[in-house]
Amino acid sequence: MMENSINAEVQQHPISTYFKVWGLLFVLSTFSYMVDYMEFEGALRWTLILIFMFLKAGLIIAVFMHMMWERMAFWLAILLPPLCVLVFLGLMAIEADYTYANRLIFFSQ
């Protein structure tokens, strides 16, 4: 009961904050859809997709999931570990590059 009442105080935010973020998520989703609709290509396309994706993810985690109001000891414990995925992603990208090169050599014969 006690911890709940403390948490209830911590996570009381004006409802207008949620409406603003909701609106912002709508706008950002429209932008990312427009990237496809306008048929942007290459580096511009990928950059825009990533920017809108990270902005949306950040807003959801920070406001909807209340991370910006949590203590640093908590949000670092949750948000740092997924960064390991970047190492995995890098390794797999190198490996995939190598496989692709081999397929080009051997499949074209």
Add this chain to the structure above:
Amino acid sequence: MSAPLEVVDTGVKGLVTDWASDKDAFKNVSWGKTMMWIFLLSDTFIFSCFLVGYMSVRMTTAVPWPIPSEVFALTIGGEHIPLILIAIMTFVLITSSGTMAMAVNCGYRRQRKKAGILMLITAFLGLCFVGMQAFEWTKLIEEGVRPWGNPMGAVQFGASFFMITGFHGLHVSIGVIYLVTVALKVLRGDYEERGYEIVEITGLYWHFVDLVWVFIFAFFYLW
């Protein structure tokens, strides 16, 4: 867990004192919420592995990848619109996240009727999402897309598509059941004594489902 009251330090100093405090490192965060976050963290790794796997097969295939913009286009009223169903699904899921955030807010304000009804609306929007996904799957299966091949290009497209969207759809379906269960208990007044933190914990799961969709939308449908 008795709540410690001397949590005065914030920022980096707070980080050090929290982790050096011998007992619980997470002040002001209940076990229920901590455990939901840790579950979501593990789920993050599962979806990351799917997306990295998808990246690998898409990078290694020597056959052109089907263009998602065309695969997922719909003809509405004689007009050919690219990716429109996916865009609508995205908006539905974001709207459901919004109603969920409102429900959490109402819960903490102890307006249990409002909180319960908002959760039921969230569940309904989730159901709409799953329905549209079922439509999308049906359409693709009719066009001959299979996990082992498809008429549009690289064979790995079907496997990635069914695996990633299927696992996400499963999460949404489970989320709908979870939401309805908690919503009915909220409406019945089961949490009047204990407080409404359960609504926030349920909300964390639901927002996570929306969060995963943000990444799937970017990497699978837009890339």
